[in-house]
Amino acid sequence: MAAQKKITRAEQKALRPIQILDAAFEEFVRCGFAGTRVEDIADRVGVTKGTVYVYFETKEKLFEAMINHFSVPFQELLGITEGLSGSAIDRLLSILGLLYEQIAEDRTTRELTRLVIAEGHRFPDLIDRHHDQFIEPIIAKVDALILEGVASGEFREIPVEFSEIVVAPILTTTVLRLIFDDRRVPTPNKEAFLQAYFDLLLNGLLAKSH
Template sequence: MVPTNPTPLRPDSPLPETTAPDTPRPETTAQPDTSTGAKRRQRRKEDRPQEILQAALIEFTEQGFADTKVESIAARAGIAKGTVYRYFPTKEAIFEGLVTSTIAPVFALPPEFADAQQSAGERLCKLIRRLYALMIETPDRQLILRILLSEGHKFPQLLEFYHRVIFTKARAIIQQLVDEGIRSGEFRAEHIAKVPQVLIGPALMAVVWSFTFDTIDPLPRDEFLQAHLELVLHGLRGSAPREIAPGLAASAEL
């Protein structure tokens, strides 16, 4: 058999493909996106003081301020004891933080309270309504006042702090409104101007009632608020009070 010559390649014929061995590609390691985690940690760090305060309020309420230990606050917040001290050096500082963050905003009045178009009486009524809405209807604020009333005598530092940060500011606001009302002729009760805190006495009584007798004798809050406002306005706008007769004064002392 005569062998057949292979067909010669033409110059323009494509060269046969050659298969090169697979060359491993350099692996690229995906870099984790740390921005989200960093932001989450940052948010967590910013929230930490409030988490400590909330845990402390629960512990103070359940155990009492005197018997609460920083370790129990840390455990409830899910953090180490040292982390608590990083934000609050003492247990008293934690309570002060609660007062500053929870009670103080009640008296951070919005701009409309300075509206000269409203009378002093109208603004005073708005302030009293604000006290009822933010103090009586907010459990956390009730609990702080309850702790202060029940254990404040053991911790005069806490009483002094509350008086300086809360009560002094509240009295100054009320004093300003009463003085404005007297200057404009709207108010006539000059004795009240000397002790303006008497005007918010019923509101404090309502707060105390809410955590003492409310389960036995619920306070009708709307009616109580309305009675408070009427008492304040009639007392401030009424005729000038006469001096108390000696006999009545003696009876009052009994």
């Protein structure tokens, strides 16, 4: 509390938009775009409606800014995947593990996914950017790794369209958690899930003798 007193006017100003974006995230997640009241966002920050409009022209602009703001960590993930080394298998599993942490486990990205699904119609640009910056690069990455693994003999010959299927369990976990919100679905055990996921992914269902 004493520390808070030290916040200068300048620091406060730099902080304000972040506070508003954080509050906007919570409210938009809770009520959707149309259902959210700007006043509730303001209340959450502890300011008045007018203050929100000092920083963001309209509710739409605020929504877009909020999406952009919270997309940053996801973008950083894509950078990390560049630095991986090891066999194609190792790198593929590493990437899938990171994706799981980022998409399925991280509440922010999970809820961002909800907003993308729910509000996409109203914000087509958002969808396009989401596709170009997230979906496309990830699919391309997985595609490339599979091809590399096939070339090196680690993987058997398979169609490139597999990529979506390969990552599917991650998005599915995300969506099921979004729908059942820790109420009907227990918080999944990461280790057990990844182990089962990777086991099935690598070996398939069939009995070896089959």
